Amino acid sequence: NAALAHYSPSNGSSRKLSVDEMYLADTGGQYLDGTTDITRTVHWGVPTPLQKEAYTRVLMGSIDLSRLVFPPSTAGRNVESFARRALWEVGLNYGHGTGHGIGNFLSVHEWPVGFQSNNVPLAAGMFTSIEPGYYQDGEFGIRIEDVALVVEAQTKTGEKPFLTFEVVSLVPYDRNLIDLSLLSPEQIQYLNAYYETIRARVGPELLRQQLDEEHKWLWRNTEP
Numbered sequence: 001n002a003a004l005a006h007y008s009p010s011n012g013s014s015r016k017l018s019v020d021e022m023y024l025a026d027t028g029g030q031y032l033d034g035t036t037d038i039t040r041t042v043h044w045g046v047p048t049p050l051q052k053e054a055y056t057r058v059l060m061g062s063i064d065l066s067r068l069v070f071p072p073s074t075a076g077r078n079v080e081s082f083a084r085r086a087l088w089e090v091g092l093n094y095g096h097g098t099g100h101g102i103g104n105f106l107s108v109h110e111w112p113v114g115f116q117s118n119n120v121p122l123a124a125g126m127f128t129s130i131e132p133g134y135y136q137d138g139e140f141g142i143r144i145e146d147v148a149l150v151v152e153a154q155t156k157t158g159e160k161p162f163l164t165f166e167v168v169s170l171v172p173y174d175r176n177l178i179d180l181s182l183l184s185p186e187q188i189q190y191l192n193a194y195y196e197t198i199r200a201r202v203g204p205e206l207l208r209q210q211l212d213e214e215h216k217w218l219w220r221n222t223e224p
Contacts, residue, residue, distance in 0.1 A: 002023070002135075002140065002143075003135050003136060003138055003140055004135070005133065005135055005141065019044040019045040020046075021043070021045070021140065022041055022042070022043050022047070022141065023041070023042050023044070024040075032105060033105070034105060034127075035102055035103055035106065035107075036169070037147060038146065038147065039143045040144065040174065041143060041144065041174065042174040042177070043176050050136075051142075051177065052177055052178075054134045054136075055134075055178070056177065056179040056183070057089075057090065057134070057182065058086075058087065058132050058142050059173055059178065060086035060183065060187060061083040061086045062130055063187045064083065064086065065082045065083040065130050065132075066146070066167050066190070067165070067186075068082055069163070070162060071160075071162055072123070073121040073122075073123070074163070075117075075120075075122070076099070076114055076122055077115055080098045080099075083098045083115075084132065086182075087132070093134075094133045094134055095135070097131075099131055099148075100113070100114045101113025101114055110127075113127070113128050122150050124151055124161075124163060126150045127147060127150075128147075128148055129146065129147055129148070130146050130148050131143055131146070146168075146169040147169045149166045150165060151163065170202050172195065172218070172222050175221060195223070195224065196222075198218070198222050202218060203215060203218060
């Protein structure tokens with residue numbers, strides 16, 4: 001059903017899941033200190049070569065946009081293609097926006113931040129989702145969605161404050177679907193740094209709550 005980017009369940013279309021297919025979970029919650037909107041796609045069995053490559057290229061796009069350094073007052077539409085480039089290289093694409101503003105205990109889709117032509121320029125302090133995907137009609141759907149904060153970037157010259165994104169969602173990606181041979185050394189380095197952050201921030205909280213099984217799962221899924 002995730003082959004439809006915004007699927008609505010009904011009694012007529014519901015069915016049992018199996019380990020031999022993709023599973024997309026678009027999740028979120030509202031808390032006193034913020035709103036979350038996180039999507040992960042997993043496969044519990046053996047993915048097809050197309051599923052694995054498509055997922056990896058969606059992940060590459062997510063990483064490429066997340067680690068991008070850009071001038072202040074840059075419009076989101078001017079950098080949006082970085083999330084699509086890895087897909088475009090092999091003739092794939094997705095038919096929805098790359099991200100939207102997220103309110104602080106407000107709307108999950110919060111105007112006017114985002115990557116569309118009618119969104120305001122990006123500025124430090126804004127929260128946006130970054131969510132490339134790929135959907136094959138009647139077969140499967142892939143989306144990776146993180147919440148990112150626009151922050152000042154540390155550049156070599158330091159003459160003028162450029163901007164970048166800090167991903168604040170702390171959820172591992174599905175290792176079963178990643179083709180490491182497609183990733184650049186910079187993308188792998190980014191992934192490893194992200195996993196170190198997840199371990200440092202989420203690990204102690206799981207131990208504090210005595211969630212030993214969850215802690216072991218986290219460690220397995222954040223190995224370098």
